[in-house]
Amino acid sequence: MVVELELERLGFLCRSIEIGCADIIGEVTSEDLLKIKTALHKSGLELVDSKKGILVDKIKSAVIDKIQGSKEHLRGRFSDYLAIKLDYDYTYLANVFSEMESTTIAQFIIVTRVEAAKDLLTNSELSLTEISWKLNYSSVAHLSTQFKKITGFTPSHFRQTTDQALENV
Template sequence: MKLYIKFMVSLRCKLLVKEELEKLGLHYVVLDLGMVDVLEDITEEQREKLKLNLLKSGLELLDDKKSILIDRIKNVIIEMIHYTDELPKVNYSDYISEKLDYDYTYLSNIFSEVKGITIQQFIIIHKIERVKELLLYDELNLTEISYKLHYSSVAHLSNQFKKVTGLSPTFFRQLKQKRKGNLENL
């Protein structure tokens, strides 16, 4: 039986869900971001208990089909951008459609209707968050980050970064170094 869990977007969340399943004596086959495939049928009592325990940790057990699909779309994007070393070589639309086994137009329409932004805008927001993360790590230069996240050029990355954050990537990196310097002076 597949269960879909909202806000389950990190390894810590996966561990939390695993713990809650163990408390209820439930076994799982697959435990992925946003989804767990439980071996047993779950009683209504177990489901309610799991729902309440997850809520205490900021996670939400989903019931409605639209919410489940939206969460699955978000998790595919988050996993693709934040948890894989290499972004897919195919179009994001093809990748998402293939992963979820739905027509992209259908996914896109439902996502926009429910979230109020397009899938593409959601991808851009997460790519910029990933760029910020990589800038803070200070291990890659802008050209390497641009290549890693499949931007057509450093200029494209910089323009998108500035549009979303209001800052240039270089200025963002300098802010980090200024903060670090200020902390050392305390």
């Protein structure tokens, strides 16, 4: 919404706006890009105008969509999913991502899955088994191991602590 409002305020019309992509109607000059970049920066956003930066945004969006939005269970490996979805060799995707983000796609996937698990533990009554299945973990133990590495807590302890904190509010 912020991007749409800023672009409208600057006088640009868009065909569509999605995470990481705005399809602007008409020609956009380098002067226009500078205005857009400045306006977005003031709103705490950044304009990605390099091909590698755009590819990294597409990788992030594909990961987030698959983890948070997809009702369909992932079949196979995430690397295969990304290679097919983005139509690039996974090695190339991994190299670009690491170069631009100073972390790996695998680590980004783990952190994103753990964040989704935290959200589900806090805002749903799903069991750990259901959460691990929903987030494409091979087992509850795998979820628990990654969760503890990232947060320092087991999922059960995290849920317990969060529930107690909510009761005290």
